[in-house]
Amino acid sequence: MTPAAADPEEERRARAALTRVLEPGDERAGRLLRERGAVALLRELTGPRPGPEDPAGPDGRRFEGYRRRASTADPDRDLAAAAAVGARFVCPGSAQWPSQLDDLGDARPVGLWLRGLPDLRTWALRSVAVVGARACTPYGAHMAQALAAGLAERGWVVVSGAAYGIDGAAHRGALAAGGATAAVLACGVDVAYPRGHAGLLGRIAAQGLVIGELPPGGHPTPSRFVQRNRVIAALTRGTVVVEAAHRSGSLVTARRAHGLGRHTMGVPGPATSGLSGGVHELLRGEGVLVTDAAEVVELVGAMGELAPERRGPVLARDLLHPDTARVLDELPVGRPVRAEDLARAVGSGTDEVIGRLYELHSLGFVERQGDDWRLSRQIHGRATRTGGVRRGGH
Structure with missing residues (x-):
């Protein structure tokens, strides 16, 4: 069922409203959105209650939850709040929408709130995710920062989640090199989370992009962090994991990237380090071992962008x-x-x-x-x- 074409601005407002209604990564809601279109779905959620033949399910409980949220959604208020902090809203069909996010199918974001000036579509074409443990070691922080700086110096956008540990080190490495970096949040782009990274997020917004699926004021939850990872995986050409325990969320990002046909890479650590156990497991399976930016670019870059040959000193x-x-x-x-x-x-x-x-x-x-x-x-x-x-x- 193909939804009727809507006015682009009306579609954008409807999708902005739906970011307050639908949870990120909700594939059932994504199917309804695909079948009805944003404008029609929003009208259905804010209009008279449907009859017993509710396509959302036999009891319609999930659809009722959507309706309760839709009753308080105000896209004009959210768009104005975003503009007040220098943010904007982009959605499928707009000039800045990265088409690689469409690979997520019905789990595709309803739209994205962006804080910062760069064009997301252009940036995403040459981007790499660098993710890893929050409680990282000095070795992990050093590797993430050096890797990000090297990528930034080569003209690549470093994407991460702005968390403590590896994420923060990656963002700082790119910023220190005067390069491009983007932070994908599990909350509104006007929310400083974690609070200790308020200054870092301000620098990223000034020099790069802060990205989120939730409208202004949206708060993070554990499930939203998990769903945030799918955006990082789909948005970039590949994902590098620097330090991760066996149950680390960064491994979710890497495996989602692999499932989407993106490059999956890992930086090895000491064999005795529990914080590198997840990375080593990844490298035994779908991951490719990398140690610096040149080796990452050899995988994700254009033909001929080869890493230098490694050899010891010539005696x-x-x-x-x-x-x-x-x-x-x-x-x-x-x-x-x-x-x-x-x-x-x-x-x-x-x-x-x-x-x-x-x-x-x-x-x-x-x-x-x-x-x-x-x-x-x-x-x-x-x-x-x-x-x-x-x-x-x-």
């Missing part, structure tokens, strides 16, 4: 010709050796070995003592500490 030993390295490997530790004896050990001619020894001498690897050759003092000391000279290190 002088690594640059030797294989035949020269073999001569070096055969030199005994702690005693000199003659060139002809070394040649037999190597399986090469004496003149060839002498040439390799002079090359090693010029590079400081060996010393000459009359007709004998031995490892230089520096190389000898390293070999003694490590139990011998081995290819690839000393």
Whole structure:
């Protein structure tokens, strides 16, 4: 059943009113909204009571709950309250609506209240969620902040939930880098929650975006925090979890992201840390291990945005010709050796070995003592500490 087309402004006002009526993520209400349209559904909720053939269910109790809320909804009041704090309302069909939220189906937000100037649709196209434990360790806070700063410096929007711990560290990292960040709340965008992040939320609103499904004054509840996670997951190109216990809500975000076809990533921690247990479980399943912003962008970015190749430092030993390295490997530790004896050990001619020894001498690897050759003092000391000279290190 396709609802009749409504005037865009009338549709926007109706959806603004419905954010005070319908709970975030209520799929049953979302189905009614899809089938009837916002304007018709609001009229039905505020008009005469329906008869016994109520499509909301045999007893209509849920529909009655909608009606009680609808009786006090005043979209003009809410829109004015939002404007007073520099906020606005966007909904499906408007220019700033991120179409990726439509992937949520009937759990799609009725609309979003935004505090801040940037265009949400544009920002969401190049965004990454960074989430994790509230009671994080200094390691987790450092990793979240560094990761967010690196993403912001590369032109990516860092999205999180403004909670204590990892969320706050991610927002601060992006802000410190002069980059873009967005906070998705489980309350109204005019509500400072948690209270200790009032200043942080003010900075995010000034430099980025504060986003919420609830109208001005809306308060958070446990279920609303859970539903907030689906918006973070759907809005972004991928979700990175930095520290999370096995029952962490951030894992809900990551798995919802995976179910929506988004990239799911995790930053590993100590194997003995309970706060990293959930991340490690994620990495054993659908998650991809990442350690910095470059590795995140390699997954979520455009083709060719590759992380640099990881390798240890290049040592002088690594640059030797294989035949020269073999001569070096055969030199005994702690005693000199003659060139002809070394040649037999190597399986090469004496003149060839002498040439390799002079090359090693010029590079400081060996010393000459009359007709004998031995490892230089520096190389000898390293070999003694490590139990011998081995290819690839000393």
